[in-house]
Structures are given as structure tokens and as C-alpha cells.
Amino acid sequence: MSPSRASSTRHQSARVRRWNGVLTALLLLVLVFEINHLAAQHLHLRRDLSEDQLYALSDATRATLARLEDKLLVKTYFTGDVRSGDVALAKAHILAELDDLANLGKPWVEVVHVDPSTSTAALEDTRSYGIEPQRIAVSQGTQWIDQPVYLGLLLRYRGREEVIRWADPWGFEVQFTSAVHSLESEHIPRIGWYEHVEAKVRQTDVGFSSYEMARNLVGRRAELISIPDLRDGDPKGLLDDLDLLIVVRPREEHPRAAFELEQYVRGGGRMLLCVDQADYNILLRSARPASDGSPPPRTLGALEKVLYTWRAMPSPAVHAWDMEGQSDFQWVQFDDAGRATPQPGRSPAIISLGRDGFNRTHPITAGMQRATLSWAQPIEPGDPPPGVRRVDLLFTSSDSYVDEIRPAFAALPEQVEAVKEKLLAGEAEPRMPLAAVFTGVFPAVFDQAPAPFDPLLDEKAAAPARTCDDPVLPEGTPARVVLIGDADWLRDDRPRGLLPGITAPGNQVLLMNIVDWLAQGEELIELRNKVPRDRSLRNFEKEAELELGVYQSKLPDSDEEARQQRELRDRARARARREEWRRMLFPMLVSLGLVLAFGLVWNLRERGRGEA
Amino acid sequence: MSTTLALLLRELRAAFESPIAYVTIGLFVLVQGGLFFFLGFPVGRLPLPGLWEGGQASLLVLFTWLPLLLAFLVPALCMGSWAEERRAGTEELLLTYPIRTSQVVVAKFLATWILVVLLVAAAVLPIAWTVAGLGDLDWATVWVGLAGASLLSAGYVALAQLVSACTGEQLVAFLLGSLLLGLLWLLRMLVAVLPAGLAATLNYACPSTHFLESAARGVLDARDGVYFFTLVAFGLTLAGMAVESRRWS
Numbered sequence: 001m002s003p004s005r006a007s008s009t010r011h012q013s014a015r016v017r018r019w020n021g022v023l024t025a026l027l028l029l030v031l032v033f034e035i036n037h038l039a040a041q042h043l044h045l046r047r048d049l050s051e052d053q054l055y056a057l058s059d060a061t062r063a064t065l066a067r068l069e070d071k072l073l074v075k076t077y078f079t080g081d082v083r084s085g086d087v088a089l090a091k092a093h094i095l096a097e098l099d100d101l102a103n104l105g106k107p108w109v110e111v112v113h114v115d116p117s118t119s120t121a122a123l124e125d126t127r128s129y130g131i132e133p134q135r136i137a138v139s140q141g142t143q144w145i146d147q148p149v150y151l152g153l154l155l156r157y158r159g160r161e162e163v164i165r166w167a168d169p170w171g172f173e174v175q176f177t178s179a180v181h182s183l184e185s186e187h188i189p190r191i192g193w194y195e196h197v198e199a200k201v202r203q204t205d206v207g208f209s210s211y212e213m214a215r216n217l218v219g220r221r222a223e224l225i226s227i228p229d230l231r232d233g234d235p236k237g238l239l240d241d242l243d244l245l246i247v248v249r250p251r252e253e254h255p256r257a258a259f260e261l262e263q264y265v266r267g268g269g270r271m272l273l274c275v276d277q278a279d280y281n282i283l284l285r286s287a288r289p290a291s292d293g294s295p296p297p298r299t300l301g302a303l304e305k306v307l308y309t310w311r312a313m314p315s316p317a318v319h320a321w322d323m324e325g326q327s328d329f330q331w332v333q334f335d336d337a338g339r340a341t342p343q344p345g346r347s348p349a350i351i352s353l354g355r356d357g358f359n360r361t362h363p364i365t366a367g368m369q370r371a372t373l374s375w376a377q378p379i380e381p382g383d384p385p386p387g388v389r390r391v392d393l394l395f396t397s398s399d400s401y402v403d404e405i406r407p408a409f410a411a412l413p414e415q416v417e418a419v420k421e422k423l424l425a426g427e428a429e430p431r432m433p434l435a436a437v438f439t440g441v442f443p444a445v446f447d448q449a450p451a452p453f454d455p456l457l458d459e460k461a462a463a464p465a466r467t468c469d470d471p472v473l474p475e476g477t478p479a480r481v482v483l484i485g486d487a488d489w490l491r492d493d494r495p496r497g498l499l500p501g502i503t504a505p506g507n508q509v510l511l512m513n514i515v516d517w518l519a520q521g522e523e524l525i526e527l528r529n530k531v532p533r534d535r536s537l538r539n540f541e542k543e544a545e546l547e548l549g550v551y552q553s554k555l556p557d558s559d560e561e562a563r564q565q566r567e568l569r570d571r572a573r574a575r576a577r578r579e580e581w582r583r584m585l586f587p588m589l590v591s592l593g594l595v596l597a598f599g600l601v602w603n604l605r606e607r608g609r610g611e612a
Numbered sequence: 613m614s615t616t617l618a619l620l621l622r623e624l625r626a627a628f629e630s631p632i633a634y635v636t637i638g639l640f641v642l643v644q645g646g647l648f649f650f651l652g653f654p655v656g657r658l659p660l661p662g663l664w665e666g667g668q669a670s671l672l673v674l675f676t677w678l679p680l681l682l683a684f685l686v687p688a689l690c691m692g693s694w695a696e697e698r699r700a701g702t703e704e705l706l707l708t709y710p711i712r713t714s715q716v717v718v719a720k721f722l723a724t725w726i727l728v729v730l731l732v733a734a735a736v737l738p739i740a741w742t743v744a745g746l747g748d749l750d751w752a753t754v755w756v757g758l759a760g761a762s763l764l765s766a767g768y769v770a771l772a773q774l775v776s777a778c779t780g781e782q783l784v785a786f787l788l789g790s791l792l793l794g795l796l797w798l799l800r801m802l803v804a805v806l807p808a809g810l811a812a813t814l815n816y817a818c819p820s821t822h823f824l825e826s827a828a829r830g831v832l833d834a835r836d837g838v839y840f841f842t843l844v845a846f847g848l849t850l851a852g853m854a855v856e857s858r859r860w861s
Contacts, residue, residue: 017857025850032842039838040816050830051750085803085811092812139805535669537747580664583746587738588645594734595637602628 044100052532057100060527061177065105067184072109073156074098077126079149080115084138087149090169094151097172116150129154129163157183177527182221189243189519191218194227194261196251211248214490214502218246218515230257231453233470239264244519246272249279249487251298255450258302262445268477270518275300275307275314276487278375278405282498285331286408295407302450307483309445311384312438314377314485317405319349320432321423324397324542327352327372330498331411342498347416349409350374350500351396351434355534359393362437363522364482364513369534370506374499375409377485378402378432388440392433393482400429435484441476448472482514540576548572616715616722623723627689633727636688641735644681648674648739656801669747671740675757675828678732679797679820682761682768686728687789690772693720694855695785707855717852721773721844728765733758753830760827763840767819768793770847777851796820819843 048056076098082088102109114122116133126132131152138145153164153176162179182188193215218224227238227245231254239245245264250273253261265271277297280287287296297317300307307313326348332340351357351373358365371394384390401423410416449470490511491501502508513525550568627633647653652662653676660666660673697703706716740754775789799818803811815821822836 021853021857024853028846028849032846035842036816036835036839039835043834043838045834046826046831048831049752049756051752052830055826055829055831082808085806085808085815088808088811089803089815533748533750535748535750537663537667537669537743583742584645584649587742588641590738591641591645591735592638594738595634595641595731599628599634606625606629 044103054532057104057173058177058527060523061101061173062104063523064177064181064184065101065109068105068108068157068180070108070158072105072180072183073154074102074109074111075125075154075156076111076113077116077122077129077131077150077152077154078113079117079133079147079151081117082136082149083145083147084136084149086138087136087151091151093169094167094172098176101173101176117148125154126150126152129161131163131165134166153179155179155183174527178221178524181524189222190225190241191222191515191519192225192227192238192242192245193218194230194245194247194250196249196253210492211490211502213492214511217502217508217511222515222519230254230260232256233452234260239269242269244270244272244515246274246515248274248490249276250303251277251300253301253303254453255302256452258306259446259450261303262306262442263473265442265479265481266444266473266476268479270480272482272484272514272518274484274487274490275377276375276485277314277317277377278319278409280375280409280488282329282331285411287406297405306445309385310388310438310442310481311380311382311390312436312481312483313380314483315380315402318377318402319375319405319485320351320378320396320429320434321348321401321403321420322351322396323348323399323401323420323424325351325353325357325400327500329374329500332498345411345413345416347410348401348420349403351376352500353394353434353506354536356397357395359391359395362391362393363525364437364510364517365393367526368506368510368513369532371510372489372500372504372507373434373484373486374488375405375486376434376488378429378434379436379483379485381433384438384440385443387476388438388442391437391439392435393437394435394484395431395433396429398428398431400432401426402429402432434486435482438481438483439478441478442481444472444476446472480518482518540579541573544572544575544579545569548575615711616719619711619716619719620722623693623720624726627723627727630692632692633689636685637731637734640681640685640731644674644677644735645739647677647681653677663743669743669749671736671743671749671754671757672828674736674739675761676824678761678828679764679823680794682728682732682765683793683797684790685731686724686765686768687772687775687786687793689727690724690769690776690789691782691785692776693724693773694777694851695779695782698780699782703855703858707858713852713856717773717777717848717855721769721848721851724773725762725766725769728769729762732761732765736761750830753828756830756832757828759832760823760836763827763836764819764823767840767843767847770844770851771796774847774851774854777854800824 046055048054076095078091078095082091098111102111114125116122116126116131129152131150131154133148133150136147136149138147151167153167155162155164155176157180160183162183164175164179168175193211195211215224222243225238225242227234233256234240239260242264245261247261250257261271277300278287279296279298304313326346327350329345329347329350330342331345333343334340353368353371353373355369357371358368360366373394378396379392403419403423410419448467449472451466451468454466488499488501489504489507491499493499493501493503500507502511516522516524545568548568548571550565550572648663648671650662650664652665653660653673660676662673666673694703697706707713736754736758740749740751743749744751771792772785772789775792776785779785779788796818797820799814800820803815806814816839819840822833822839825831826833826836
């Protein structure tokens with residue numbers, strides 16, 4: 001073979017090898033893709049080993065699906081070709097979770113996928129079930145895409161239907177299990193909602209918000225009945241068939257209304273009572289005056305007598321300040337032109353409850369991590385009457401104080417500081433209960449039924465009650481009452497984001513846990529407990545302040561004392577920063593030290609071996 | 613087996629003698645600690661605060677940075693695996709020995725992988741102990757996260773070995789390796805602006821997805837195991853082919 005031919009053959013074989021390599025690489029890529037595709041479709045081995053178990057199906061879900069005795073049809077109304085990458089991934093996440101749930105519910109769960117964007121019949125279905133698309137706008141390159149996307153589900157079981165209008169990828173298990181739970185239960189709970197009539201009339205006042213979001217939340221899984229003013233009694237018998245009555249911000253209640261509420265509980269009723277003598281307007285930074293113009297605190301009227309007899313009294317005319325649990329809010333500053341600007345604020349009167357703020361032994365709060373109350377009234381300590389058991393649910397921290405309810409609340413940082421300093425100079429309270437559960441047979445309050453309100457006499461709530469011949473329950477039946485010394489936690493977040501209301505972290509969970517414990521059973525509470533545990537870090541600044549006695553000193557009497565207090569605070573801050581730096585440098589130095597020590601030992605040994 | 617073990621020890625010895633390893637490890641520890649304590653993870657749609665700002669005893673921020681940091685660290689540790697052998701002319705010598713190419717490839721892969729796993733453990737565990745002293749740290753998440761990080765490292769090392777096997781210069785191997793792993797990391801960030809079908813596929817193809825959405829949160833998923841196993845097999849097979857092609861050229 002001539003050298004030129006040999007070289008040509010070598011070049012050819014090199015080219016062939018190169019092409020072989022490229023083809024093999026492509027084939028390998030296809031193989032890898034196919035193996036992963038199959039694994040994604042069929043391999044469902046997944047185990048959540050974390051303590052919080054956020055990514056595992058809960059026992060409540062397993063129990064709920066295990067109770068199925070008939071076919072559960074799950075129809076997904078998902079848009080097939082979702083253009084937004086984000087929503088497409090969310091959809092994939094929901095479908096993967098639905099697969100897991102269907103596997104768990106075998107053989108009863110049947111899943112059918114329908115795309116409303118390609119089928120007219122499916123589109124009609126979505127309309128009839130109230131499944132609305134959400135418009136998802138996304139920019140892709142130079143294109144701006146605005147697409148209506150459906151992510152709704154219909155669940156049908158034994159002729160009954162439940163609809164999930166928009167599946168939440170991060171809360172889908174809760175949505176799904178709640179819907180199945182509701183389909184399984186034969187009875188749809190009837191929940192009454194009773195607000196003071198004045199609050200309803202004036203709920204459109206600037207800065208005061210209503211409770212629509214909380215009502216909608218409760219109404220999702222129950223028949224919600226608005227209870228009208230009870231001062232004329234309950235002629236329609238609305239209270240008779242209720243599974244639960246929610247009483248929000250009662251005040252100046254007529255004796256007849258208090259009687260109706262008391263009789264409802266005596267008859268074995270279940271009640272959530274949110275009492276609040278302060279009703280602050282976050283925009284105007286003032287309290288709403290009473291109808292007769294008197295400043296707060298507002299009285300509960302005849303209801304006070306009922307609560308007193310039950311030994312279930314919010315501390316009158318005071319609210320709690322929790323220095324440790326102080327929370328953020330926004331207050332509004334008006335400029336000369338009358339323009340409102342939201343300003344960030346932080347106040348110990350707006351109390352963020354952490355892990356230690358909950359009773360860990362009661363089902364309602366066992367798994368709770370957070371909740372926020374505003375200007376909450378402590379529940380007076382004391383033994384309940386015979387036959388009634390009291391369990392406290394929510395607590396302030398041990399660094400708490402009480403302050404009087406004022407016509408205007410402290411919003412400006414300097415105002416908050418001034419009140420804080422005044423309180424700190426006084427005696428700190430032990431942990432104060434802000435909510436309590438009362439169970440048992442409640443003692444009778446009324447010997448005779450008060451007569452309903454008579455407009456001709458224009459009775460005041462506190463006026464001596466006239467009585468009538470209406471019957472009074474002679475015997476009590478075991479009942480449950482949850483009393484909370486705050487109603488702001490149920491408020492809508494309007495004006496938007498100013499005050500932590502029902503949308504504050506944990507508040508919706510607290511409401512639904514109470515509702516489930518009172519009205520439906522406790523299984524769903526466990527499902528809702530799937531929230532990350534509070535793992536707050538040590539607060540070095542706080543520790544240093546306590547150590548240096550920043551809070552223990554009395555109010556400064558002179559400029560010199562004030563300067564000394566400021567210096568103490570600065571020292572505490574500096575000490576905290578030093579401690580933080582020490583903690584940060586430690587792991588890095590340990591890592592570097594380990595690596596260097598290893599390197600040194602290794603190289604010395606190798607050198608010794610080489611010399612030998 | 614004994615040949616592979618001998619080669620593995622030779623590679624480990626070479627790695628521990630090299631100052632590059634110590635400099636890289638030192639930088640990695642300092643950068644990782646700084647990012648974790650101060651910066652948090654300000655990238656993407658859901659930015660995470662630093663440890664002090666967030667105030668929660670969790671290593672999620674640390675794990676979130678890991679895929680990006682390893683995208684630079686692993687190529688730095690792998691760049692010499694093949695490229696340096698070729699430059700120094702020892703590759704030819706190595707390949708004339710009566711050993712299979714696959715044994716050399718596997719030994720080099722295992723040596724770098726062990727090095728990276730030790731390094732990640734040495735960097736993460738002291739931080740975990742510190743955080744555990746500051747709050748209620750979930751140790752199960754830490755251990756699962758470390759297991760996931762070792763799988764992620766395996767995938768990265770296999771790809772970096774492939775790049776190193778295909779190039780003749782250490783610097784080129786490092787730059788190409790970092791570029792490749794950096795692009796794979798970036799895929800996850802592009803999901804929001806990509807069309808849905810492509811987004812789902814690329815999201816699945818991204819190694820950090822298989823770490824951050826499961827192991828970094830304390831979840832073990834068999835699909836991630838399959839993914840990383842196939843990624844390693846893919847990288848090492850091609851690396852072996854690249855080396856083999858030079859043996860016969």
C-alpha cells in the first residue's frame with residue numbers, strides 16, 4: 001500500500017470513528033431521555049424524611065380516601081396547552097399529586113381529564129360548575145401572551161358534587177381532601193354568623209373593614225346563615241338547627257339577644273365568640289365612638305352578665321401588649337394635600353403568636369405555628385363554674401403588659417416607644433391567655449326570659465330587663481364555646497395590607513380549625529397542620545438587652561439617665577453583632593482548619609515516604 | 613477491581629498533593645458561608661433571605677446555592693483529570709498499560725467524586741452545627757440534602773470528566789465545564805419565559821431541579837436517583853469513548 005493510500009485510509013477511519021462517536025452519543029442521549037421519561041411516568045417511589053412532612057400525604061388524607069365505598073369520579077378541567085412555563089409546571093405538579101391521590105384511593109378513584117379549550121361541551125360544563133379561567137399573561141421573547149387558563153376540578157360521589165374552582169399547586173392536597181371529606185359526610189353543617197347590627201350598618205365607614213373573607217372561607221364547606229339582630233328574639237328559630245354559631249364583636253347587646261345566645265349554648269350549641277371592646281380605625285388612628293358618642297371601651301351590654309356567670313370574661317377596658325410578639329402593620333400618614341401614604345409600623349399591641357403562643361395539647365392549636373391578633377383583650381383567669389371545663393388556647397409571651405383601651409391608638413414610632421417605655425417601667429404580667437375553650441353544661445343565667453326590644457320604650461341594653469312568659473330551658477346540655485379576646489383577626493385585609501386580618505399567616509388556619517373542632521370533627525385539623533414548624537433563631541440582641549438590664553431600668557428622669565439607657569441599648573446591639581460574627585466565623589474556620597490540617601498531614605506523610 | 617482501586621488511590625493522592633484543590637476548597641468554604649449568612653439567594657422568582665435576615669434555622673439557602681457553586685468547583689477539580697495528562701504526555705503512558713479504559717475513567721470519576729463529597733460535607737456540616745445551636749434545625753433534611761448533594765456532584769463530575777477528556781488544556785476544560793454546568797443551572801431560571809412544553813422538558817433535564825425540589829427539602833425520590841444514574845452513565849460512557857478514540861488514533 002502506498003503511503004498516500006495509507007494516509008487516506010487512516011483519515012477515512014478517523015472520520016468514521018468520529019461519526020460513530022457522534023451517533024453513539026446521540027443514541028445514548030435518546031436512551032437517557034427515554035429511561036427518564038419512563039421513570040417520570042411510572043416510578044412513584046418518594047419519601048419525605050423531613051420532620052415537617054410537608055411533601056408527604058397526611059394521615060388525614062389516607063383516612064379520608066380509605067373511607068370511600070363507591071366510585072369517586074374526578075374530572076379535571078385543565079387547559080391542555082398552557083403557554084406559560086410557570087403555570088405548566090404548576091399544572092404538572094398538581095397532576096403528579098392527583099396521580100398519588102388516585103393511587104391511594106384505588107380502586108374507587110377514577111380520574112378523567114377534559115380540556116375546556118378544545119371541547120365545547122367541556123366549556124359548557126365549566127360554566128355550569130362555576131369554574132372560571134384565570135388570565136395568565138406572560139412575555140416570551142418579543143411576544144406578549146395573554147391566555148385564559150383553566151385549572152378546575154369536579155368531584156362526584158354518590159350523586160353529590162364538589163367543585164375546586166382553581167387548584168392551588170401548593171395546597172392541592174388540602175383542597176382535594178376537604179372536598180372528598182365533604183362528599184363523604186352525609187350532613188352539610190349549618191353555621192350561623194352573628195355580627196352586631198351597628199357594625200353591619202357602618203361597615204362601609206372609611207378605614208373599617210368587614211368580615212367578608214372570613215365568611216366566604218366558612219361558607220365554602222358549610223351553609224352560612226346570617227343571623228339578624230336578636231334583640232327581637234329568634235322568631236324564625238334560626239338558632240335551632242345550627243351546628244355552630246359565630247358571634248363577632250358583640251356589644252351593647254340587648255338582654256333578649258343575650259338570652260337567645262345563652263339559651264342556644266344551654267341547649268348544647270357550639271359557639272365561637274370573638275369579643276372586642278376596641279374597634280380601631282387604622283386610617284384615622286382612632287376608635288369608632290359608640291352610637292351615643294361615648295369613647296371606647298365599648299360595653300357588651302347584657303352579654304357581660306352571661307359571660308360573667310360562665311366565668312368567661314375578657315379583661316374589661318384593657319388590651320395586651322406583647323414586647324416579644326410585637327408585629328408589623330402599616331399606618332397612614334396624610335400630607336398637606338391630603339394624600340395618604342402608608343408607613344411601616346411595629347407595635348406590641350399587634351401580637352404575632354409564635355410556637356409558644358399556642359396550647360400544644362388541644363386539637364385546635366396543637367399544630368399551629370403562627371397567628372396574629374390586634375389589640376387583643378386577655379381572658380380573665382379564674383376557675384370555671386361547676387360542670388364546665390376551661391382550657392386556655394392562645395397566650396402572650398412572658399414579656400407582656402396590659403394597657404388601657406384609648407380613643408386613639410399609638411401608631412407613630414415615637415408614640416409606640418413612649419407607651420412601651422411607660423409600660424416597661426411598670427410590672428410585667430405573666431403569660432396572659434387571649435383565647436379559651438369552655439366545655440360542659442353551662443349554668444343558667446336567666447330565671448325568666450327577657451322581653452324583646454320595644455322601640456316605643458327605646459330601651460337601653462343596660463336598662464333593667466322586663467320579662468315575658470317565653471319558656472326557659474330547665475336543663476342544660478353539654479356545649480362547647482371558644483372565646484377569643486379579639487375580633488380584628490377575622491377582618492378583611494381592607495384597607496389593603498394595613499392591618500393583619502384574616503389573611504395574616506395562620507389566621508385562616510386558626511379559624512378553620514376552630515370551625516372544624518366545633519362543628520365537623522377534628523380530622524381536617526390534622527390535614528391543615530401541614531405547615532412548616534417555626535424554627536426561629538435565637539435573638540442575640542434581645543438576650544443582650546435582658547442581660548444588660550435595658551428593660552429593667554425605670555423611666556429616665558433626666559437627660560443623663562436617658563443617655564445611659566441609649567448607651568446600654570447600643571452596647572447590647574454591639575454585643576449581639578459580635579456574637580453573630582463569632583457564630584458565623586466558627587464554621588468557616590472549622591472547615592478551613594479541617595482542610596488545611598488534612599493537607600498538612602497528608603503532604604508531610606507523603607514527603608516522609610518519598611525520602612524513605 | 614484491584615486495578616481500579618489502585619488507580620483511584622493514585623488519583624486521590626495526586627489530588628491531595630495539588631495546591632489547586634486546597635485553594636479551590638478554601639474559596640468554596642468562604643464564598644458559601646458568606647452567601648449563606650449574608651446574601652441569601654436573591655435570584656429567581658422566590659428570593660430567599662440570608663440566615664440572619666430570615667431568622668429561621670434552615671439550610672435551604674445553602675443548598676439552593678450549591679448547584680451554582682458546584683458548577684464552578686467541580687470543573688476546577690476535574691480540569692486536570694484528562695487535560696493535564698494529555699499536556700504532560702502521561703496519558704499515552706497510562707493507556708499503554710494493560711488496563712481497560714473504563715477502569716481508568718471510573719477511577720478518575722470516583723476520585724473526584726469522593727473529593728467533592730468530602731468537601732461539601734466539610735463545608736456544610738460545621739454550618740449545620742452552628743445553625744443547630746441557634747435554632748431548631750431539622751437534621752433529617754440536612755442528611756437527605758447531603759445525600760442529594762452527593763448525587764448532584766456525581767452528575768456534575770461525570771459531565772466535567774467528559775469535557776476534560778475532550779479537551780487538551782486545563783483552562784479550556786475548566787471554562788467549557790463551567791459553561792456547560794452553568795447553562796444547565798440556568799435552565800431552571802428560564803422556565804418562566806419558555807413555552808410550556810419546552811419548559812417542562814428543560815426543567816426536568818436540569819440537574820438542580822432534581823436536587824432542589826426533593827433532596828434539598830428532605831425528600832428522597834427514586835426518579836432523581838434514575839436521573840443522576842443515567843447522567844453519570846452518559847457522561848462516563850462518552851468520556852470513555854473520547855479517550856478510547858485517542859488510544860487508537
